Amino acid sequence: MKTILHKADERGHANHGWLNSYHSFSFAGFHDPAKIHFGALRVLNDDTVSGGMGFGTHPHDNMEIISIPLSGDLEHNDSMGNTAVIKKGEVQIMSAGTGIYHSEKNKNHGEAVKFLQIWVFPKLRNIEPRYDQKVFLEEDRKNKFQTVVSPLDSNDGGVGINQDAWFSLGNLEKDTETTYQIQNEGNGVYAFILEGEVEINGQKLGRRDGLGISETNVLQIKASSNAEVLLMDIPMKF
Structure with missing residues (x-):
C-alpha cells in the first residue's frame, strides 16, 4: 500500500476578493511538483464565491469537470444550451470533450456559495461534449x-x-x-x-x-x- 498525505494547511491558497480558493493540487499561481495530480485526478479546488459573483464564460476541452456544492446555489450556463442551478445534495458533471464554453456564478447576492471544483482526465478524448446533474438524498x-x-x-x-x-x-x-x-x-x-x-x-x-x-x-x-x-x-x- 502506498499513501500520500496532503494536510489542509499545506494547500495552495488564492483570495481574489470575490473568490477564496484552496488548491489540493497545482493550479493557476500555485505550483508544487509533488502535487501535480493523483492518478487521473488533476484538480481539487475548495471554492467560496461571494454573493452575485462567479466565473465568467471560459473554455475547456478534454477534461471531466465535476462540481459538488457544499452550501448555497451555483448557477450554470454553457455553450450546449444548458442553464441550471445546483445546490447541496446535487452533483454536476461536464465532459468537455471536443470543447465547450461555460460559466458558473453565485445565484444569490446575499450569501456565499461554497463548492468543490474537481477535474479528472478523461478515458476517451475528443468525445461529444455532454452535461448532466443529479440529486442525491x-x-x-x-x-x-x-x-x-x-x-x-x-x-x-x-x-x-x-x-x-x-x-x-x-x-x-x-x-x-x-x-x-x-x-x-x-x-x-x-x-x-x-x-x-x-x-x-x-x-x-x-x-x-x-x-x-x-x-x-x-x-x-x-x-x-x-x-x-x-x-x-x-x-x-x-
Whole structure:
C-alpha cells in the first residue's frame, strides 16, 4: 500500500476578493511538483464565491469537470444550451470533450456559495461534449458511502463520467466503522475530509485533509467524530 498525505494547511491558497480558493493540487499561481495530480485526478479546488459573483464564460476541452456544492446555489450556463442551478445534495458533471464554453456564478447576492471544483482526465478524448446533474438524498449516505459519480457505461447510480472513476460521499457518525472496496484493480482512492475527523487505514485525518491511497484493495474507515467524507476512486494510470 502506498499513501500520500496532503494536510489542509499545506494547500495552495488564492483570495481574489470575490473568490477564496484552496488548491489540493497545482493550479493557476500555485505550483508544487509533488502535487501535480493523483492518478487521473488533476484538480481539487475548495471554492467560496461571494454573493452575485462567479466565473465568467471560459473554455475547456478534454477534461471531466465535476462540481459538488457544499452550501448555497451555483448557477450554470454553457455553450450546449444548458442553464441550471445546483445546490447541496446535487452533483454536476461536464465532459468537455471536443470543447465547450461555460460559466458558473453565485445565484444569490446575499450569501456565499461554497463548492468543490474537481477535474479528472478523461478515458476517451475528443468525445461529444455532454452535461448532466443529479440529486442525491443525504439520508442514503448515513453511516455508509453513497455513489454520486460513476462510469458512463455502468449502472452504479452516479452521474456519468467519461472515466473508470467512482466518487462516493459518506456522512459518518462518531465511532462508525466501515470499509470501502476499491472498484477496479489499478485504481487508487483520494479521500478528502469535508468535515470532522476520521482514520483511514491507520492514518488520522482532519477537516479538509486529503489522503491518496494506492496499491491496496480496501479501505478501513473509522469516524473519530461526526464526519463527512468524499472518496474519489480513480485510475492511477490513464
